[in-house]
Amino acid sequence: HQRVFSGMQPTxxxxxxxxxxxxTNWVAMQETHECIYCVVDMHAITVWQDPADLTRAIREVxxxxxxxxxxxxxxxIFNQSQVHQHAELAWVFNCVARLGWLNRxxxxxxxxxxDKENASIGLYAYPALMAADILLYKATHVPVGEDQKxxxxxxxxxxxxxxxxxxxxxxxxxxxxxxLGFFPQPEPMIQGPAPRVMSLRDGTKKMSKSDASDNSRINxxxxxxxxxxxxxxxxxxxxxxxxxxxxLEGRPEAENLVGIYAGLNGQTKAQVxxxxxxxxxxxxKAALVDLxxxxxxxxxxxMRRLLDDVGHIDAILxxxxxxxxxxxxxxxxxxxxxxxxxxPR
Ligand code: TYM
Numbered sequence: 001h002q003r004v005f006s007g008m009q010p011t012x013x014x015x016x017x018x019x020x021x022x023x024t025n026w027v028a029m030q031e032t033h034e035c036i037y038c039v040v041d042m043h044a045i046t047v048w049q050d051p052a053d054l055t056r057a058i059r060e061v062x063x064x065x066x067x068x069x070x071x072x073x074x075x076x077i078f079n080q081s082q083v084h085q086h087a088e089l090a091w092v093f094n095c096v097a098r099l100g101w102l103n104r105x106x107x108x109x110x111x112x113x114x115d116k117e118n119a120s121i122g123l124y125a126y127p128a129l130m131a132a133d134i135l136l137y138k139a140t141h142v143p144v145g146e147d148q149k150x151x152x153x154x155x156x157x158x159x160x161x162x163x164x165x166x167x168x169x170x171x172x173x174x175x176x177x178x179x180l181g182f183f184p185q186p187e188p189m190i191q192g193p194a195p196r197v198m199s200l201r202d203g204t205k206k207m208s209k210s211d212a213s214d215n216s217r218i219n220x221x222x223x224x225x226x227x228x229x230x231x232x233x234x235x236x237x238x239x240x241x242x243x244x245x246x247x248l249e250g251r252p253e254a255e256n257l258v259g260i261y262a263g264l265n266g267q268t269k270a271q272v273x274x275x276x277x278x279x280x281x282x283x284x285k286a287a288l289v290d291l292x293x294x295x296x297x298x299x300x301x302x303m304r305r306l307l308d309d310v311g312h313i314d315a316i317l318x319x320x321x322x323x324x325x326x327x328x329x330x331x332x333x334x335x336x337x338x339x340x341x342x343x344p345r
Pocket of ligand 1: 005006008009010017018020021040043130133143144145151194196197198206207
């Protein structure tokens, strides 16, 4: 049985990297898989969040999921904190994961910066909570952008160590799935022509919500004029576009814009170069502005419409949490039995 799980942090407005690296792939997977999409509010508070801003961001990310095409009839949308089993399994995983494993996480090093002594314990333990998100549903496939690859490897290590440490108990209780153990090995799905969207100001830096320059990213809520200005200002090099993909090597800005065009238009980079190769950036950028506005404006409009009715958004999250919990509760019950906790009977 194949089950998809993925999530985004409600820390600020979503940007084109979130959209092309993850969200568009999530929408596509609904046709073939059972999908669970989470707004990971517990991950968000690993760094300080103003409470009112957090509440707003949870609803905004929920609206973005729906506006981008996640269908709540087919898929589950919920926020993490409403399903308490995430915290419970995360604690068990804190006790399975090794300090040495977490010490290797590059995202912690980036986010904690120089003042590591002052980072929250939650930021350090973040990847164990992420493993719990996925494995609480025994999810097999996890569509994410490339920056989450290392976290997914850690989730696989945690699943394997749990299966080994408690192999006897899993066997005795008949809770193994075939010879795979209790937890599956979740597969990262890093897909599409834009698994790593780069900053519009610097093709060697990831597009990110933490970049000080708003011109470095396109936000899902940007209006048409803002999108146009940001693309026109985007850094490029002086050469014409190549007609083949290998001509993009060593040209990070060109590669990024071609990847963005391909992602927005559901094409490959080769197809985009087939059309625009040999031409100047000015013409290509004009086409990219039209395409970006055509694809993103309806999403922004739909988000605004949805956010006018906060009650409806909260109802989506409440319903999703119930459906998520129906899957999570029996799995968490098994985990407690396996570990040896005593539960009410
Ligand atoms: P987050 O909130 O940073 O990002 C959400 C998703 O967007 C992708 N992404 C990008 N893809 C391409 N180019 C970019 N510039 C770019 N920036 C972000 C991310 O790869 C991600 O897929 N730890 C996760 C959230 C999480 C999660 C999970 C994901 C918590 N639990 C369980 C999957 C499964 C995060 O911080 O994503």
